[in-house]
Amino acid sequence: EIVLTQSPGTLSLSPGERATLSCRASLSVSSSHLAWYQQKPGQAPRLLIYGASSRATGIPDRFSGSGSGTDFTLTISRLEPEDFAVYYCQQFGGSPLTFGGGTKVEIK
Amino acid sequence: QVQLQESGPGLVKPSETLSLACSVSGGSISSYYWNWIRQPPGKGLEWIGYVSYIGNTNYNPSLQSRVTISLDTSKKQFSLRLTSVTAADTAVYYCARLIASLDRGDMDVWGKGTTVTVSS
Numbered sequence: 001e002i003v004l005t006q007s008p009g010t011l012s013l014s015p016g017e018r019a020t021l022s023c024r025a026s027l028s029v030s031s032s033h034l035a036w037y038q039q040k041p042g043q044a045p046r047l048l049i050y051g052a053s054s055r056a057t058g059i060p061d062r063f064s065g066s067g068s069g070t071d072f073t074l075t076i077s078r079l080e081p082e083d084f085a086v087y088y089c090q091q092f093g094g095s096p097l098t099f100g101g102g103t104k105v106e107i108k
Numbered sequence: 109q110v111q112l113q114e115s116g117p118g119l120v121k122p123s124e125t126l127s128l129a130c131s132v133s134g135g136s137i138s139s140y141y142w143n144w145i146r147q148p149p150g151k152g153l154e155w156i157g158y159v160s161y162i163g164n165t166n167y168n169p170s171l172q173s174r175v176t177i178s179l180d181t182s183k184k185q186f187s188l189r190l191t192s193v194t195a196a197d198t199a200v201y202y203c204a205r206l207i208a209s210l211d212r213g214d215m216d217v218w219g220k221g222t223t224v225t226v227s228s
Contacts, residue, residue: 001169033213044202044221045153050214057216088153092206092213096168097143099153 002027004089004100012108019076021103023089028069033093036065036074039102040085048087049074079105110135112203112219120197120226126190130203130219133184137161141206142186143215144177146199154199158206159186193226200224 003026013019023034031052037045047056049065052072062077076083084107089100116128130142144156157167159177167175176189190197200223204215 030213032211035214037215044204044218045215046218047214047216050207050212050216056214090153090214092208095166096170097155097158097206097213099155102152 001096002029002091002094002098004091004098006087006089006100006103008103009101010104010106012106013079014108015079015081017079019074019079019083019105021074021076021087021105023067023072023074023100025070025072025091027094029072029091029093031068033091034065034067034072035090035092037088037090038083038085039088045088076105081107110205110217112205112217114201114203114219114222116222116224118223118225120193120224121228122194122226123192126188126193126197126224126226128188128201128203128222128224129185130187131183131185132205137179137181137184141208142177142179143204143206144188145202145204145215146197147202147221148196148199156188156190156201160208195226198224198226 005024007022034052036049039045053065064075086102086104113131120126141158143158159179174191179186200221202221203219205217
């Protein structure tokens with residue numbers, strides 16, 4: 001099983017600041033099979049990034065993804081009030097499909 | 109656009125079987141993989157398994173002995189059965205569409221989720 005470790009667990013930032021979230025895999029993951037999701041309280045997760053760096057439909061360009069192999073990053077260039085949420089990475093390259101433990105981005 | 113809707117009992121007794129259905133509307137079943145994911149209260153996401161559009165299944169090894177996911181193409185619906193449930197199975201259960209190919213492996217459409225509590 002490929003374990004995804006997300007860091008930090010919580011990120012305290014102010015609106016307008018830059019957020020950098022990390023996802024580290026225990027084994028190499030194909031970039032094609034690495035995705036990021038956003039989840040707000042009481043809501044289902046929403047796909048943000050697929051293929052490590054491609055934005056899903058309707059996702060603002062302040063969200064970007066990068067990385068390869070075992071190290072992947074989600075960057076939010078300037079936090080908007082609606083961006084404070086929990087973010088999960090997910091891999092499909094190895095079975096079973098796994099999610100990271102999540103990073104909570106909270107208002108400082 | 110494609111929408112998913114979970115349905116099923118919100119309360120299940122310990123040792124009994126949890127059964128949920130997910131209805132697909134606004135799009136085709138073909139070419140996609142249909143998943144169940146769960147989220148215990150205050151915790152992260154756990155993948156349960158999927159059924160493909162041609163009926164192949166793949167389950168999380170941690171649940172494999174208790175899980176069955178099936179597809180009814182005529183009803184555009186897929187289902188989850190989880191046997192011998194305990195309090196640890198209490199969670200919000202989501203259904204989701206997985207795009208699985210050489211170029212992608214992500215879930216682009218999700219249901220709103222349904223809360224299942226295991227309690228006597």
